[in-house]
Amino acid sequence: MPNTAVGGGRNTKILGIESSCDETAAAVVEDGSRLLATSLLSSAAIQAQYGGVVPEVAAREHAMAILPVVDWVLREAKVGLGDLDAIAVTQGPGLLGSLLVGVTFARTLGSALHLPVIGVHHLEAHLYANALEEPIRFPSLALLVSGGHTSLFLWEGHLALRQLGQTQDDAAGEAFDKGARILHMTYPGGPQIEKLAGLAQRKNLRLPVADMHGRLDFSFSGVKTATQALYDKHIQEPEEVAYALQDAVVRALIATVRRAWQQHPVKDLYLAGGVTANGAIREAFAHLGDSLGISIHIPPVSYCTDNAAMVAALGYYKWQAGDRMGPFEGPKVLFPLGQEGD
Ligand code: AMP
Numbered sequence: 394m395p396n397t398a399v400g401g402g403r404n405t406k407i408l409g410i411e412s413s414c415d416e417t418a419a420a421v422v423e424d425g426s427r428l429l430a431t432s433l434l435s436s437a438a439i440q441a442q443y444g445g446v447v448p449e450v451a452a453r454e455h456a457m458a459i460l461p462v463v464d465w466v467l468r469e470a471k472v473g474l475g476d477l478d479a480i481a482v483t484q485g486p487g488l489l490g491s492l493l494v495g496v497t498f499a500r501t502l503g504s505a506l507h508l509p510v511i512g513v514h515h516l517e518a519h520l521y522a523n524a525l526e527e528p529i530r531f532p533s534l535a536l537l538v539s540g541g542h543t544s545l546f547l548w549e550g551h552l553a554l555r556q557l558g559q560t561q562d563d564a565a566g567e568a569f570d571k572g573a574r575i576l577h578m579t580y581p582g583g584p585q586i587e588k589l590a591g592l593a594q595r596k597n598l599r600l601p602v603a604d605m606h607g608r609l610d611f612s613f614s615g616v617k618t619a620t621q622a623l624y625d626k627h628i629q630e631p632e633e634v635a636y637a638l639q640d641a642v643v644r645a646l647i648a649t650v651r652r653a654w655q656q657h658p659v660k661d662l663y664l665a666g667g668v669t670a671n672g673a674i675r676e677a678f679a680h681l682g683d684s685l686g687i688s689i690h691i692p693p694v695s696y697c698t699d700n701a702a703m704v705a706a707l708g709y710y711k712w713q714a715g716d717r718m719g720p721f722e723g724p725k726v727l728f729p730l731g732q733e734g735d
């Protein structure tokens with residue numbers, strides 16, 4: 394009999410699988426909060442040779458990594474295939490070839506074991522990295538800052554996100570990655586910009602932040618052009634330019650979130666996505682929390698970037714809600730989240 398149980402089971406074990414970009418990851422999470430084991434293989438070092446993620450290379454690496462990654466995580470968690478209650482997999486958004494590996498693997502395993510397969514939204518999953526720390530408090534604001542997205546949500550309850558704003562062009566992570574390229578550094582640029590910015594002494598160069606005319610959106614394409622112009626003038630001081638870039642991204646994020654809070658004065662703000670690994674961003678939001686008198690929640694650095702624990706955590710709530718992948722559903726390269734009509 395297929396296991397199609399719906400409800401709030403105890404010790405519900407969900408295998409999470411993530412393969413939307415260049416990281417092949419698996420995790421086992423119990424009841425959406427207790428992480429039993431997690432594993433990850435990244436092709437980032439290979440991609441660095443090309444200056445960015447090459448979709449075909451990423452897909453091939455996923456295909457080679459997925460079995461060992463899942464096998465390892467089950468052994469580490471001391472969980473047999475028969476102990477699993479469901480499989481959650483990132484269904485999108487992401488690179489088609491990469492998503493296909495994870496989704497096909499999950500569906501095949503699910504069908505062999507008669508387990509429900511739950512397709513999850515990658516960005517929503519990022520926010521659920523916070524559920525591994527403590528139960529999420531609603532209503533709250535949620536800011537997702539990653540390599541491909543910068544989106545702000547009102548989080549009204551489990552599986553109930555309402556988008557308030559998003560980037561109109563580049564994502565915050567892209568600003569770091571493109572800025573790093575200008576400064577002759579490799580992909581992914583964020584951690585290297587942060588390191589270089591840490592060496593800045595004068596800290597008096599400034600880059601402009603886009604004026605969003607009161608909207609709750611973001612724009613980072615201008616900062617890239619401005620970084621190039623600033624670097625051309627200050628080529629001997631790359632650390633000061635890196636600091637200015639990081640500072641501009643921080644100011645843009647803080648300004649928009651502050652505006653959002655004035656419209657939605659909630660008590661909690663959740664952050665997620667690879668860019669929130671940045672120390673200056675974490676510090677700036679801690680200060681914002683103090684000044685607004687709200688709690689700021691940011692996952693530990695290792696769960697800010699892509700991982701499968703967040704996929705399994707979100708999978709649990711979708712499992713409880715009876716949400717299953719349809720028999721003919723595949724990856725969703727474009728997958729809107731929290732917009733009107735979703
Ligand atoms: P994600 O898309 O969530 O996997 O996150 C990847 C993005 O996060 C890339 O654009 C990275 O450059 C960026 N990133 C990772 N670590 C940092 C950091 N310490 N500072 C700024 N950006 C970072």
Ligand code: MG
Nearest residue numbers: 539667698699
């Ligand atoms: Mg991601």
